[in-house]
Amino acid sequence: MARFQRPRTVAEGVYQHLRRRLLAGELEPGRWLREQELAASLDVSRTPVREAVRQLAQEGLLVIEANRGVRVRGLTLEEAVATYEVRERLESMAAGLAARRVDAAARAALDEQLAAMNAVDPADQAEHVRADDAFHGLVARLSGNPVLQELVERLSERVMRVKVLTRDVNVSAFAREQHARIVAAIGAGDEAAAEAAMREHIRTNLRIVEERLAGAGPGAGGEEA
Template sequence: MSVDWEPPVRVGTSVYEELRARILTGELSSGARLTVPAIAKQLNVSRSPVRDAVLQLVREGLAIEEFNRGATVFIPSRASLVSLYHAREALEGMAARLAAARTTPEAVSELSLILDEHEAIDPGDFARHIDLDARFHRRVRDLAGSPVLSRMLEEIQGQVIVAMRSTNLSGGVGRATAEHRAILEALVQQDPDAAERVARAHIVRLRRILEGPEQEAGDPPLPQASAG
């Protein structure tokens, strides 16, 4: 990334988006150091927008800042993800409820295409599974029409994506797409109660995988949170 002259705010946004994308794609993996001078040199920008971008990633929970060590990409723990999924259950449920009242034929078509593509992938293709899973949930929450809800869920989903990429925690492609089909059907029927119920159930199942010994095939256990 080489940034020609741009207003400071635009440069900062570009740097933030670049770093966030690298984290979500796994190019910057969990535990990777976010060294401001090195990143500034690599992106051909000053240190100030890099510092601001790293602080924004810390606020989002995608990075952790430690005294005298600087920032690193966050390393997911079982405890932190269980906490995220408790919040995600309520928020995804509300997003589906709101989306059910705003469903359009165009939105149904888009979601159907995402699901068709998702169902056709190799079950072992975790990268595609993660991308398509995120696209489905993002489209539902966009349909909900709540910027506040979308922003909260985008931050949560960012951390979830990092966890999925670093552990291959998938929740099972077949199970996930079947549950997405149930959410879509509730949206087609414009049934807010059903949409919220099936969306919550989808997230609850994933949370229970994290909480207990049950693991889907190919899903290694997450590291336990350290004491304190």
């Protein structure tokens, strides 16, 4: 029997559209959003826009200020640290499970993804973010744990927001070496080494994020707590 799918409302469509743009960094922190302009650009009434804005404010992506309007919320250091702390636990577990269950097909997929990452132009930040996200998503899939994979995928939107707003794109030789260590440990079936390699990689990225947020003002990705 075919599964029933409830039709998506206009408000839900507006919400998903704005949420994607916010997480991708297309609507920069501090920017003021006008309901009337958003409604006109999306060819909808102001009511679904208002509903979507309210929901996004509840998620912490927008800030509704009385008598002023709606602005895009920046990123706090606390939010970034909390996101990467959870990321470290989930993805190190995924790497360990991937090593435990590795086979020839998994090794080939990892080698292919690693080569694709290394082939990206260092100046292409957007492509680096996508390639890095694909690599970490692959490790989660290779864990063989569907619940863990779902959690990693759901967290990836928050991770993407941190990356975009802080330009956490490490294309150094050391970053490539860290990715290679993760692939080598998983390929060798060394669960402990895979977990450790992924943990160190994410901690390195968090240090980069902390440094960049520490020097950013509210309009540059930082947000006053």
